[in-house]
Amino acid sequence: MTLTLTLRTQPPAPVLATSLIPERLRGLNASAVAALDLRCGGGTVAVGDLFEVSGAGTEEEKLVLAGDLRRFDWIGAGMSRGEIEVPGDVGAWAGAEMSGGLLRIFGDAGARLGAAYPGARVGMTGGEIVVSGDAGEEAGAGMRRGLVAVGGQTGPGAGLRMLAGTVIALGGIGAEAGLGNKRGSLVSGRPVRPLPGYAFATRFRAPTLVLALRHVRQLGLTVDDRLLRGSWARWSGDRTELTRGEILIFDAEAEETD
Numbered sequence: 001m002t003l004t005l006t007l008r009t010q011p012p013a014p015v016l017a018t019s020l021i022p023e024r025l026r027g028l029n030a031s032a033v034a035a036l037d038l039r040c041g042g043g044t045v046a047v048g049d050l051f052e053v054s055g056a057g058t059e060e061e062k063l064v065l066a067g068d069l070r071r072f073d074w075i076g077a078g079m080s081r082g083e084i085e086v087p088g089d090v091g092a093w094a095g096a097e098m099s100g101g102l103l104r105i106f107g108d109a110g111a112r113l114g115a116a117y118p119g120a121r122v123g124m125t126g127g128e129i130v131v132s133g134d135a136g137e138e139a140g141a142g143m144r145r146g147l148v149a150v151g152g153q154t155g156p157g158a159g160l161r162m163l164a165g166t167v168i169a170l171g172g173i174g175a176e177a178g179l180g181n182k183r184g185s186l187v188s189g190r191p192v193r194p195l196p197g198y199a200f201a202t203r204f205r206a207p208t209l210v211l212a213l214r215h216v217r218q219l220g221l222t223v224d225d226r227l228l229r230g231s232w233a234r235w236s237g238d239r240t241e242l243t244r245g246e247i248l249i250f251d252a253e254a255e256e257t258d
Contacts, residue, residue: 003033005051007067013041014091015050017072020065022082022101025057033057070110076103077117079127092136093117098127098146104220108133111155116142124148124165130219137174140167143184149216159186162245168216170223173247181238181245187212188249189227198237203251206232226250 003025016039019025025033033056034048047053057063061082069075069090076084077096084103092110095103097117113135116123123142130149137155140148143165152171159167159177162184167173172190179195187209210228217223227250235247 002062002064003030003053003055003057004064004066005033005047005053007050007065007069008052009050010068011040011045011050011071013071015040015045015072016074017069018074018077020047020063020084021076021079022057022061022063022084023080025063026061028057030054030056073110076101076129079103089133095124095127095129095148097123097125098129099125100127102127102219103129105129105131105133106220107131108152109135109139109150111136111138112141113139113150113154114143114146114148115140115160121161122163128219130216130221132221134171135169139169140165140184140186143167147212147216149219149221151221153190159184159245162186166212168212170221170227178238178245178247180241182241183244185245186247188247189224190250191252192247192249194235194247194249195238197239198235198247199239201234201236201246203231203233206248209248226252 030053034053036047037044064085073091074093079098080100082101087106089107095114109131114124124146125144126146128147132151134152135150135154138157139154141160144163146165149168154169156174158173161180164183166185168187170189173188231251233249
């Protein structure tokens with residue numbers, strides 16, 4: 001049985017939700033989960049004071065967090081396996097430093113999605129994050145491996161100091177994306193002006209990207225068929241680093257002239 005936490009009252013202060021990941025709740029029944037404490041502002045609050053808890057942590061390792069969770073930060077942070085499904089919005093730092101598993105957010109995500117902890121340089125090292133709505137600033141900052149896929153737009157600074165990995169924003173990546181990118185890939189489904197540290201390389205059909213887009217479609221995002229058929233402009237950079245990173249931008253103008 002899937003473990004489900006349904007929010008019934010908003011917390012009085014922002015909540016640190018790092019303990020709400022499948023591997024930490026495995027083997028716990030509903031009563032044990034409800035008794036767990038979460039950091040809330042300068043104090044603590046029991047899970048059961050905020051959520052209605054049903055099911056139990058099982059071998060299936062799937063957790064559902066339902067409700068408006070914009071006051072809950074660090075959901076899925078440090079996750080290494082299993083699946084978290086959030087049918088709603090979440091706060092900042094969701095999926096920070098994930099190393100495996102799947103985090104699916106059917107709403108908007110706050111800042112630093114899949115990013116590095118404060119003061120650290122390495123963010124996600126594996127796993128997949130899928131957001132149906134928009135994401136805040138610096139999504140994927142410090143990524144080493146893994147996938148962040150956003151159905152809407154990302155805020156400014158996506159892919160900041162990426163080492164590797166992939167950030168896909170079907171609705172477009174925000175300004176100043178890919179600053180300090182070493183070997184990562186940023187994908188924008190809408191026109192964007194790359195930073196001066198990026199140089200235009202080529203326009204091409206992108207079979208590997210098509211496979212990635214089909215994969216995120218299977219994970220629940222709506223991917224326009226034009227993105228699968230069309231060509232992409234590749235910009236290489238950041239020249240302040242190794243110049244092995246890339247920004248791929250959907251070439252709508254080329255599609256119109258075909």
